[in-house]
Amino acid sequence: MHIAGKVDVNDLPRLCPLLSRKTNPRYGDRQTRGVQVGRVSFGGERPVVIAGPCAVETREQTLEVARAVKGSGADMLRGGAFKPRTSPHDFQGLGLEGLKILHEASRETGLPVVTEVMDVRLVEQVAEYADMLQVGSRNMQNYPLLVEVGRSGKPVLLKRGMAASLCEWLGAAEYIANEGNLEIVLCERGIKAYPNGEYARYSLDLNVIPAAQAETFLPVIVDPSHATGVSDMVEGASRAAVEFGAQGLLIEVASDRLDAARPRCDAAQAISPRTLRRIIHFIDTRQEYVAERVHAA
Ligand code: PEP
Ligand code: MN
Numbered sequence: 001m002h003i004a005g006k007v008d009v010n011d012l013p014r015l016c017p018l019l020s021r022k023t024n025p026r027y028g029d030r031q032t033r034g035v036q037v038g039r040v041s042f043g044g045e046r047p048v049v050i051a052g053p054c055a056v057e058t059r060e061q062t063l064e065v066a067r068a069v070k071g072s073g074a075d076m077l078r079g080g081a082f083k084p085r086t087s088p089h090d091f092q093g094l095g096l097e098g099l100k101i102l103h104e105a106s107r108e109t110g111l112p113v114v115t116e117v118m119d120v121r122l123v124e125q126v127a128e129y130a131d132m133l134q135v136g137s138r139n140m141q142n143y144p145l146l147v148e149v150g151r152s153g154k155p156v157l158l159k160r161g162m163a164a165s166l167c168e169w170l171g172a173a174e175y176i177a178n179e180g181n182l183e184i185v186l187c188e189r190g191i192k193a194y195p196n197g198e199y200a201r202y203s204l205d206l207n208v209i210p211a212a213q214a215e216t217f218l219p220v221i222v223d224p225s226h227a228t229g230v231s232d233m234v235e236g237a238s239r240a241a242v243e244f245g246a247q248g249l250l251i252e253v254a255s256d257r258l259d260a261a262r263p264r265c266d267a268a269q270a271i272s273p274r275t276l277r278r279i280i281h282f283i284d285t286r287q288e289y290v291a292e293r294v295h296a297a
Contacts, residue, residue: 007167012215016170018177019184019216027217032247035183035219037132037155038112040075042185043219045291047283048248050114050221051276052078054266055091056098061263064255066105068273073280077102077111078250082118082126083265084138091264099129106131114157114250123148130154137162137189137226140172150179157250159187159223166208170216186212186220187250188241190227201229201269204237209244221248225269234271238279242286251276 007015013022021027032043042048051069056062056079066077081098083091094101099115106113112131117123118139126133132155139145140161149156156176160169173184188209190202204227212220224237238249254263254270263270 009167009211009215012167012170015167016174016177016216018182019170019174019218021215021217024217029214031217032213032219033182033217035155035185037076037114040112042221043247046287047242047246048076048221049074049251049276049280049283050076050078050248051251051253052113053080053254054225054252054263054270055080055083056094056101057091057264059101059104061255062098062101062105063108064257065253065273066109066111068255068257069253069276070109070111072253072273072277073284074111074276076132077106077109077113078115078134078252079105079113080116080265082116082122084116084118084136085265096125099126103129117145117149120145120148123152127152127154132157132185135159135172140164140169143172143175146172146175147179150176150181153181153183155183155185156181157185157187157221159189160191160205160208162190162202163192166211166215170212173216173218184218185248186216186218187223188212188220188227188246189223189250190229199230200227200233202227204228204241206240206244209241209246213245219247220245221250222246223250225250225252225266225271229266229269231269231271231275234269235275235279239282242283249279251279 034043051074083093114132116134117126193203222241
């Protein structure tokens with residue numbers, strides 16, 4: 001039986017000729033095409049750590065968290081100025097003011113910043129303040145938005161739709177590439193599965209990391225914060241992701257120093273700067289071990 005619209009990975013060279021390894025043999029079976037964001041390189045030897053608040057809530061909070069993640073060894077800063085919230089009555093982000101705060105935090109710490117753009121009309125504005133544009137899970141198949149971020153020429157962090165197959169995810173990336181922009185980093189962020197909400201927010205699909213890397217030369221990173229929704233699970237998920245070959249992590253951090261205790265957004269999944277430091281320490285020591293093994297071989 002033939003089902004209309006059904007595709008599998010065998011169709012990828014036709015669906016994604018710009019991004020499939022099969023149609024771009026110069027990247028071979030393993031080589032990643034590096035993506036550069038300022039001084040940060042995705043797809044190199046070392047996984048990149050992006051960290052910061054879920055949302056930009058205040059200038060004080062954002063600067064505090066930015067300094068803390070820098071102190072813990074993060075490579076890049078994250079933070080949402082435009083937030084995709086389930087209810088329109090929830091905090092939606094500070095918008096333009098949030099972008100300006102992020103820009104200031106980025107300048108002060110020297111960390112390049114990634115932030116989400118949700119609206120095709122705002123791509124230019126967000127691109128003025130951000131070093132990398134994030135397309136969120138809910139917008140992975142917003143094709144006009146993908147075209148516009150492709151045209152912006154900025155590096156793009158493309159999150160996997162929470163119910164998207166690998167083909168749909170790579171098809172979305174192909175829209176960006178089709179505008180002449182190959183500066184794309186893929187981000188697995190947990191998928192919908194039967195037990196969601198029982199003990200974790202989503203299900204972290206570790207298996208998709210090597211699977212995506214086998215099909216495309218784009219770097220693949222993991223967001224352990226949204227994938228689990230539970231702060232106590234974030235460190236283990238980060239380590240597991242790195243062991244599965246993730247080329248970076250996107251992690252939500254809250255300051256433990258601020259009086260205004262809990263963040264307004266995703267508080268249950270935020271980790272402390274100290275836990276972030278441990279995750280980065282894990283990456284550093286693992287890197288030494290990998291380097292020694294390569295040396296010994
Ligand atoms: C985020 O990273 O800020 C976010 C909203 O994530 P996602 O789109 O994966 O839900
Ligand atoms: Mn969040």
